[in-house]
Amino acid sequence: MNLFLFLAFVSGVLSIPVFNPNTKISPKKRNGLSLKYLYVGERGTIQRIKTSGYWLTVEATANVTERAHQRTALTTARLTKHMPSSIFHSLCVNAKVGVFTKAEGMTSFLEYAAQRDTPQCHQTCAGSCSHTCTRDGRKFSELVGGSGHGLAAVLDGNVMCSDADPYRGQSNILVHEFAHTVHRRALPYSIKNQITSAFQSARQNCTWDIYSYAMSNEMEYFAEAVSSFFNVERLQSAAGGMNTCGHGLCNNENESKNNIKQKDPKLYNIINQVFLNNNETKMANLGNCVT
Numbered sequence: 001m002n003l004f005l006f007l008a009f010v011s012g013v014l015s016i017p018v019f020n021p022n023t024k025i026s027p028k029k030r031n032g033l034s035l036k037y038l039y040v041g042e043r044g045t046i047q048r049i050k051t052s053g054y055w056l057t058v059e060a061t062a063n064v065t066e067r068a069h070q071r072t073a074l075t076t077a078r079l080t081k082h083m084p085s086s087i088f089h090s091l092c093v094n095a096k097v098g099v100f101t102k103a104e105g106m107t108s109f110l111e112y113a114a115q116r117d118t119p120q121c122h123q124t125c126a127g128s129c130s131h132t133c134t135r136d137g138r139k140f141s142e143l144v145g146g147s148g149h150g151l152a153a154v155l156d157g158n159v160m161c162s163d164a165d166p167y168r169g170q171s172n173i174l175v176h177e178f179a180h181t182v183h184r185r186a187l188p189y190s191i192k193n194q195i196t197s198a199f200q201s202a203r204q205n206c207t208w209d210i211y212s213y214a215m216s217n218e219m220e221y222f223a224e225a226v227s228s229f230f231n232v233e234r235l236q237s238a239a240g241g242m243n244t245c246g247h248g249l250c251n252n253e254n255e256s257k258n259n260i261k262q263k264d265p266k267l268y269n270i271i272n273q274v275f276l277n278n279n280e281t282k283m284a285n286l287g288n289c290v291t
């Protein structure tokens with residue numbers, strides 16, 4: 001699809017008033033790094049320029065295509081458009097979303113500059129190179145996504161479901177990392193405490209597979225639940241049952257929501273509040289490969 005048609009399509013879905021397909025985004029330099037910007041506003045609007053009010057920054061490294069940048073903003077808009085204003089405003093002030101190419105890597109963002117790989121640390125995480133690796137021994141420079149330092153970052157290949165996506169379209173990493181960012185940066189303590197309490201109950205009751213990634217800690221519990229709630233996690237081993245209806249994967253957003261509602265109502269109520277402002281009939285229509 002050419003750029004004009006793509007933008008027209010996006011505009012149609014979200015009533016974006018500001019896209020001019022003839023306007024190219026020129027990267028702006030921030031501390032030597034070239035970045036391109038889009039801004040997501042309340043109720044799912046997307047702009048190229050930050051005007052007054054609250055806007056969530058969606059930045060892209062220089063080599064990210066216009067289309068991948070747009071799709072990242074579109075996913076972000078669909079995730080945030082039904083949120084309570086107070087949570088959305090906290091996000092705008094305390095967090096950003098970023099998309100990068102494989103060649104540039106997540107560590108090209110300034111937020112991850114301290115985790116950049118060096119020639120001395122090539123292929124090793126040992127000793128003085130430990131800062132270049134995650135706790136489980138993966139190089140930060142090679143990750144598909146991350147949520148540290150207030151930046152929910154994702155590889156363009158995952159957003160586009162291209163051949164460069166190591167997850168092969170099975171897992172929407174932006175949604176997972178964005179959920180972490182919301183948890184860390186935008187939720188009041190009262191809701192964080194509810195997540196802690198729901199996680200402890202789920203562990204005690206063996207609501208979900210306690211050996212799954214989702215049950216490894218309360219952060220992953222919330223992130224896997226958000227991905228499963230919106231029906232964008234298709235890895236059953238990761239979600240520990242959160243995305244499983246009967247013996248197979250839940251088929252759509254409604255089935256996914258109901259599955260969590262029936263099995264873990266505390267968790268359901270939290271996600272319904274944080275992402276849908278308690279309007280449970282609202283749909284995000286995300287999909288693993290947003291169109």
Ligand SMILES: [Zn+2]
Nearest residue numbers: 176180220223
């Ligand atoms: Zn995670």
